[in-house]
Amino acid sequence: MNLSISHLQAQYRAGNLTPTQLVQQLDAEIGEANSYNIWIRRLTLANMLIYAKNLEGKDPASLPLYGIPFAIKDNIDLAGTPTTAACPDFAFTPEKSATVVQKLIDAGAIPVGKTNLDQFATGLVGTRSPYGACKNSINPAYISGGSSAGSAVSVALNMVSFSLGTDTAGSGRVPAAFNNLVGVKPSLGLLSTSGVLPACRTLDCVSIFAKNVADAETVMQVAQEFDADDAYSRHAPNSEVTIGNSFVFGVPSPSQLAFFGNAESAQLFHQAIERLEKVGGKMLEIDFAPFIETAQLLYEGPWVAERYAAIKEFFDAKPETIFPTTYKIISNAVKFNAADTFNAMYKLKALQHKAEAVWLDIDVLVTPTAGTIYTIAEVQADPVQTNTNLGYYTNFMNLLDMAAIAVPTGFYSNGIGFGITISAPAFSDSALLNLAKKL
Incomplete structure (x- = not known):
């Protein structure tokens, strides 16, 4: 159907x-x-x-x-x-x-x-x-x-x-x-x-x-709509972001691209770049370091304590009912104190400042959505590192207040989908959707 x-x-x-x-x-x-x-x-x-x-x-x-x-x-x-x-x-x-x-x-x-x-x-x-x-x-x-x-x-x-x-x-x-x-x-x-x-x-x-x-x-x-009952709801600005028929898209420099040993991913990403160029895009290599450093904060910094705060009463009362890997990750919250949290916030603010400079030169950022793909058995054998690898191009996005759309652009030889993510600063949602329609 x-x-x-x-x-x-x-x-x-x-x-x-x-x-x-x-x-x-x-x-x-x-x-x-x-x-x-x-x-x-x-x-x-x-x-x-x-x-x-x-x-x-x-x-x-x-x-x-x-x-x-x-x-x-x-x-x-x-x-x-x-x-x-x-x-x-x-x-x-x-x-x-x-x-x-x-x-x-x-x-x-x-x-x-x-x-x-x-x-x-x-x-x-x-x-x-x-x-x-x-x-x-x-x-x-x-x-x-x-x-x-x-x-x-x-x-x-x-x-x-x-x-x-x-x-x-x-x-x-x-x-x-x-x-x-x-x-x-x-x-x-x-x-x-x-x-x-x-x-x-x-x-x-x-x-x-x-x-x-x-x-x-x-x-x-x-x-989408502003929700007065949601403390984190925001009004979309009246002025709409646009991306023209000719646009500049940033990609990480070659040394900062990570495919975790998957050569096929690298080839598929190159093909996706060619598609973007055919629809009016001009590629520009950028320094991806601020994005990588920001991504590391999400699980290695005190933001993991937010996960604990969300379910604290249940987590403390019934730890034996929680999936083992999930428990291991969330229990790391106890490592951080208030000073750690403020220091991480200061670091994030500095990284946000560095990342903002990128947008002076590009309209959108383009990365693989994920650098590789794993079997279920591979993930179960190494649940934390495989997950970390998959977050290389994703974990920074909300910390840097960005909008994004993941778009399918190809297939691995094993049939699994490969795609890219096109992103830009917050409230560029409509512009990103319009660009994605061209691919």
Whole structure:
């Protein structure tokens, strides 16, 4: 079934399909099997029909997401459905949906279920879950990427039209690359995080997975809005950032590119650069050092204490219920004191100042979304270092207040997707989407 938003809209408006028919067909096609470990909890047919029947009799043209099925990462609340964050003992059932989820439902979207993730959104691999390691949609021996693992795979396997993830360190971009999807990491505060379980509250954002840029843009237009109840929500500026037909894109200098022994990644990145040049881009090598140093702060600095703060009471009371690698990472929070935190903030401010200078010469920054890809077995054998490698091009993004879009640009010989991330300072979201459409 073609689940692109434009196709479903056309079918609804022509009278060839109803939301009830769509839900019934989807439920039958998805079935009860969960061999890719995508779902933590899928809505029953009866539950999905409630949403579908609420749309019957309404004009399909009156709602931008009329009858569009979507999945929700299970650290984002859906009213009446447990939120687990991939930790069964942590589960609670919210009375109301996260603000962004409710906006999508109000626009006509139909939730299909809650998806698997690296526990407490801590990881870029998709394997740190008691619900099973999420498998890559193209080659199940490989990782899906994380932490928004099931959200990405549900879109890639045509179970939903789009999905919501979160992105603190790359969780909305790495799974997009590995599953041949578009992954939008909005500017911080552009989409509400009310009703989202924090990982690092000062750095979290809700992300979007879709099969194409047009669908991602449609969802973004519905989802974004200032939320007075979210202390970290921000108003988008009135002036819109634009990127012209001719633009300068920065890439790390050759000595600063890291592919972790994967020569194929280097070749695929070179091919992506050629595509950018064909659509009007001019490449400029930049000093990537401030970005690398910033990335190291996220897990090696006191920001890991934010992860502890988010679940402190539960973490202290039931440590034995937490996934071992997740526990090891979050327990590092106790190493840092208040002085360490301020010193790290001073260092970050200095790095932000250095990074700002880059934008005097370039319009966008372009990097691989991930420098390599691993099998599930490889990650399980070395869970921390493999994850660290995957964050090389992603961990700095929110600390430097940037917007980004991960775009698929090729495939490895093993079939796994490869992609690049195009990024720019905050609130360049629309400009990045427009540029991504050209690729």
